[in-house]
Amino acid sequence: MLVQRLSRLSDLPEIQRLAGAIPAGMGALPDDATRLAEILELSEASMIEAISFSGEERYFFVIEDTDTGRLAGCSSVIASVGFSEPFYTFRNEMFVHASRQLGLHNRMHVLSLCHDLTGHSLLSGFFLEPAYQHADGMALNARGRLLFMASHPQRFAESTSVEVAGVSDEQGNAPFWDAVGRHFFAVSYSEAERIGTSRGRSCLAELMPGYPIYVPMLSDEAQEVIGQVHPAAQSVFDLLMEEGFETDNYVDIFDGGPVVHARTRELHTVRGSLTAKVQIGQMLPADDRWLVANQRIADFRSSVLRLAWTPGEALVLDAPTARLLNVSADDIVRLAREV
């Protein structure tokens, strides 16, 4: 059984193992014990604080395979991005250059460095081991955190963004980086990514061009990957698209991948989630898949279950499932239907 929970400091060796397995270009986690420990400590601190607004908290979720006790994946939510250091993206803009006299009308696609997404909650750090990349695993890792956000809206921002990995190859070369960032920062994309994940991306971003970039002046290879998703990130991107994220407005300043955004409460999982009171009893065999989560903070649990449940009624869970979700009778859980 796969269950999602928030990380503990004792997860460090397992998370380090995951970080080492993340393919180049995905940029999900630093492969660095010290940095990982800092992230886990930040996550720990985020859980216990009595929080009434979004700040620099970072919630680090892990997927645990309860059969083996090993971790299968991880994902994060940063409560408010750009809180401690600026958050940079390129905004897609369209300029029309027209001359009535000459009968010319020319649309120019321009990328402008901006901080528009400052203050958004940011979904990041998605990684799932290949063996677990089935429908339940993907749904749990991508959407379980949205149930957490739905239950604790005061901890998150009104808008949520996601940086989706852009195109890069196995050698760690990214066409967008080669055409843009590299001119301002003479290192390979893989090296830039390493610096970005270990020291923070804003120190690199500050070296990036401040004036808009006219896209037609970039190499064809770079133009083709603007807004394109890394093949390894395609399935999580598709899941996010079902949540109603908007894709066309922003791209990542390093690899040109899409940076998508939406109103938090309009995300399908958040908006469509329902609550139910728990009853302990006999679970009937069923085919409906539900993402179910408790409403705790540090003891947050979420899992994908087969249930026969009618909205409005109590949710009947057997004792092992209730233990898995860390709930008892009369607790309230949050559910979202998986299709």
Add this chain to the structure above:
Amino acid sequence: MLVRAARATDIGDLLELAAHAGAGLTTLPASEDRLLRRLQNVEQSFLGQVDRADSDYLFILENDAGRVVGTSGMLGSAGMREPWYSYRMGLTVAASRELDVYRQQPTLFLVNDLTGSTALCSLYLTPQYRRSDIARLISKARFLFMAEFASAFSARVIVEMRGRSDSAGRSPFWDSLGQHFFRMDFARADYLTGMGNKAFIAEMMPKFPLYACFLSDAARDAIGKVHPDSEAGLAIVQEEGMTYQGYIDIFDGGATLEAPLAQVRAISQSKVLVLAIGTPGDDAELFLIHNRGRTDCRMISAPARMAAGTLVVARESAEQLGLRSGTPVRAVALCNAHASGVPPYEA
């Protein structure tokens, strides 16, 4: 060889010249209507009947048979009716001590900085007359005229040199930059500007500074360079102290040279001297000599010798100037005797 003011009656000869000059000589378009209007304005300018902002001077180089074999000109004050655009080559530095990074990124800024300058233009010499001293005469005659009528010109003089393009008229700078914004080839854009159609530049060109790293290698190499055919013209204005200060043409990336008017050699060193007819001597230097006329200006280069406030020239030279002995002229050595530069055209 004689330099004089252009007249409307020169139109036939000028159309023929312009037809041969091809792309690159944007201020002398091969359109009869437009050229005629320009010549009418030139005549008015020489008469002193137009504002400096509209003034336009065109000089004609005649061979000894009275045929038109070259031109040169200047706008009294560029950009006072329509914007005058240049790119200024600036610099963006990306540096981080922490990350051990230091990168200089040349950056192009679209500016109107040169607004108001007196702008040299329309330099053209028929191929068989492309010799250093003839080229110096037609180019530098303008400076002598400016020295004489300084109040009609600006404190800064500029010249936009023609940038690199190949024999088919393709400009690497244009292909990498302007083409994206205009969706037309260089020759057509060049023609449109020549036709006085400048508003479209503001409408179509990028409004933000451009990082040179986004240009092709060939385009970057063309920045601040000149067309091979303009090397001689460049050498001549460099002899006079004009220098490249980082301004380039927005279409072809060619260098714009500039100097404070008062510091141009032929202007600052020119003197008013009394003409004397005699024997300049075998080792006499070539002088640029101006009869001090405005609409009836005549300028030549001839061997001459300065002696006690007089300029001694041969009788033929005085006849070319249409002057008698005892008349004041403005004169300056055709080039700095101490200059060690390469002659504009190899001998």
